[in-house]
Amino acid sequence: MSMQFASTSSDKKGVLVSVGVPTFNRPDGLRRTLNQILAQTHENLEVIVSDNASEDIEVERVANEFAVKDKRVQYIRQPRNIGAMANFKYVLQHAGGEYFMWAADDDEWSPAFVETCLAASISGESVGCKFDTLFRASGRRDSNPMPELDPSFGVLSNLRGFLACMQPSLIYGLHRKSSLEFLHHLPPFDFIDCYLVIRQIVSSGFRTVQDVLYVAGVDAPVYEIKYADEHTKKFDYATFFLRTALLFPFAKGMTLKEKRSAIGLLWETMCGLIKHHESCADPRKILISQIRQRWFRVLAPWRFA
Template sequence: MSQGRKEKLVSVGVPTYNRGATFLRETLDSICKQTYKNLEIIIADNASPDITEEVCREYAKRDPRIRYIRQKTNIGPTANFNVLHKEARGDYFMQTCDDDIIAPTFIEKCVARLDAHPEAAVAMSNFVEFDDKGRQVGFDPEKCVPSKKNLYERLKQYILMYETDGKDRIMWGVWRREAAIPYVFDERPFPDPPGWDFEDMSLVFLGLTKGACEFVNEILFYKRAVPTAFDAPRHKGIIRKLFDSIVYSRLRRLFKPFFYKRMKVIISCGELTLTERAKLLLWNKFVMSRLFWKRSI
């Protein structure tokens, strides 16, 4: 970074729950070791009953840039994300899960792209998913990073991308404050998983109405793939398995509020013409229907 220019403040939000004994230290180390130094690091602990509080307070004593917020009771994952949005003070904002790792230059290089491109809302690097056995899965940026500069074309491109290709990962990039902070995570207790209704893609879609996405073509973000209770095998009869696979899995997603929240964003986007809004609504309907033959959005 230039020595003669004051760095803008970047808020880094870390929601956490019960990671103190496993991955939290590695995540915090990767944030604290960033080459971009002007950070405020906000940890929102969702009333973890394990040693997470001890770990967070240890890091807060060691690094004055860390602010530790502990919930009195578990308020749910989306409400915990909302706390980070309310507490952030920076010009730029990013959030990362409590088990992910960012390379030392991740924030510096993303901020540089945003500084060089004032029309952009977010900057994200290339990324991989990894597990505890050292296996990594890469993603094709052309399939998950919207490259269009025109507003209508950008939103259309993002709508038509597939979730399974990594389009949701843009959420973890560095955002301009005005593009990400206004997003409010839905705190209603939706199942599968509880409290998370494609909130990542909803945030990205709203943010893309504010500006383009800049891409750093280096692998600087490492998303940990951690098995959860939702990944556990479930013992079902053959009829139930067929019903779940062919019918229920599609209908369950079709009637989630996600699609309808996206429709609301499209309708309220005044920078789009009426024709462009109508086209995007049709593309949104197309993706809803795509569930029935692709089983993917």
């Protein structure tokens, strides 16, 4: 584990960490995930496996195998497919630990991942580690840039750092479970993972550890973009922008001037994001158009009542 936090790790051996494993049709991946999670140096774990009605019967066999030999593993099979986000919420809802993390069935972890993150959560802030991306089809392993986040830097500084280097995989860090309760009432939308990280930065704080202790796995030959609306396969930028912007006026760790700066940084980031994905000359038009459409949908029932 990182020597920076080694002195505090012994104080947290008794802390229960819940690990939520949403899984679907990946028996080999599930086996790899459970092997690596159960091999963590921090042993006080509960592991909640939620099988999203997999058609592959091997998923249930693998999960039951681990549940029998290790009492820390709980296996639940959903009677029907409830969707990916609902499955992520399910494992969170049924977690009983003080801290919580999601563990995907296509990712990998160093044995010291949980212990390091737990030790680094000095004041209860969320913690994420630097990570690589492994493309299993080709065996290629890429390093990823990581924002340097630390609660001592201040909220605006951390927002600036994350918005300059948005890493959605930071949601796969370690969080105090109570700080994630808002997620139960949150509908799915594009870039929701980035919203979660920003919300943690603003509310409970976020720290990054610059040791590579996590690998994001990609089983497909190339990374496939995930859309909230799989039918249109188009990004809704406005929902993420509006929800995120509404976090800043209520942030306790920023002055009024800093809150205005945060909204300006978010606007610039959104324009860059749209320009990247849409290859357009003026991304502002797309964002403004989507914002207008969204407000029209919200206000329309009152206009025509």
